[in-house]
């Protein structure tokens with residue numbers, strides 16, 4: 001296949017690289033703590049091909065909303081293959097997961113009420129549940145956490161005694177059992193020290209509350225694919241060393257919920273220069289990709305990329321001091337980077353962004369352009385696994401003007417006095 005003939009922009013997932021990274025993950029878990037499960041973080045990228053590829057390799061679905069839960073079921077996961085996390089669970093799916101034997105990590109007071117209700121309704125069954133802990137990780141790893149001293153908002157606070165109250169409340173339910181702790185914490189550093197601190201906290205809570213845990217869930221937040229940064233084989237031996245102070249693989253399963261670390265190395269985003277313009281002193285390259293495609297939350301300070309130069313644009317190119325690479329949208333902030341002291345680019349040249357698998361394909365706004373094509377690369381060939389969205393996908397069940405009239409009439413009929 002001549003990739004120059006493909007219409008840009010598009011994402012490519014390299015299947016072999018993805019499989020390789022998954023194997024590095026499983027090998028290092030197997031060596032460090034043979035009793036483990038991987039829950040793939042749906043929110044990171046819930047592209048159906050990707051999710052089912054990981055399912056095929058044995059990953060569970062880590063979901064944080066009713067919609068993600070429904071997607072997991074739609075894609076063939078059973079309830080028992082779901083890890084249900086996050087603060088916006090819904091009552092019905094919470095109960096469903098609990099009753100079916102999925103892994104539920106409670107993250108809010110209303111879920112305690114739902115647990116009590118399920119237990120009351122099914123007095124002959126015992127319901128294992130997990131509790132999401134919020135603890136002061138910043139104190140243990142100064143400067144490394146995402147929220148710093150302000151702290152995060154997920155889970156039940158350890159330091160202020162709320163976690164202890166929750167433990168007490170669950171213990172009062174005769175047929176509920178605290179089976180797991182969920183300790184995901186976001187960090188800027190994604191360092192090994194962060195995960196050592198998380199493991200240390202699990203040990204501390206076990207001791208302090210006399211817990212008998214079937215699982216410890218470390219959550220996600222690992223580094224992946226970046227040279228000079230920690231890799232999976234750096235994290236798990238360090239974590240296991242600490243966990244062994246209080247736990248054993250025979251009794252307690254280690255759960256991990258990787259997202260971005262699994263996808264980074266395997267994923268690229270291919271864009272083309274569509275226009276070159278000089279305004280004032282600036283050279284602007286307008287491209288058909290956007291910051292919204294690869295950095296929708298606008299937090300990245302730089303991008304990894306390589307160029308693919310169109311040979312029709314000539315072999316000899318001059319070097320330019322500065323070219324401003326910008327996106328297709330009409331927003332001025334949609335500038336990706338300043339390309340300095342590089343080849344002068346022209347229409348049709350390609351800029352290929354690397355490490356763009358996480359928080360991209362499914363976190364694109366539908367702004368000006370819809371979702372782009374997604375391909376996988378298998379043995380050197382590209383296969384399209386998602387077609388770019390067209391107005392058909394965008395409109396969905398949306399009505400055109402006038403079609404709402406039937407609703408209006410029905411509504412008015414209902415309001416008529418009998």
Ligand SMILES: Cc1ncc(COP(=O)(O)O)c(C=O)c1O
Pocket residue numbers: 041044062085184186219220221222257258259260261358
């Ligand atoms: C509970 C939970 N698990 C897993 C993840 C995945 O994290 P990452 O993509 O950084 O590995 C997140 C991300 O915020 C999360 O909140």
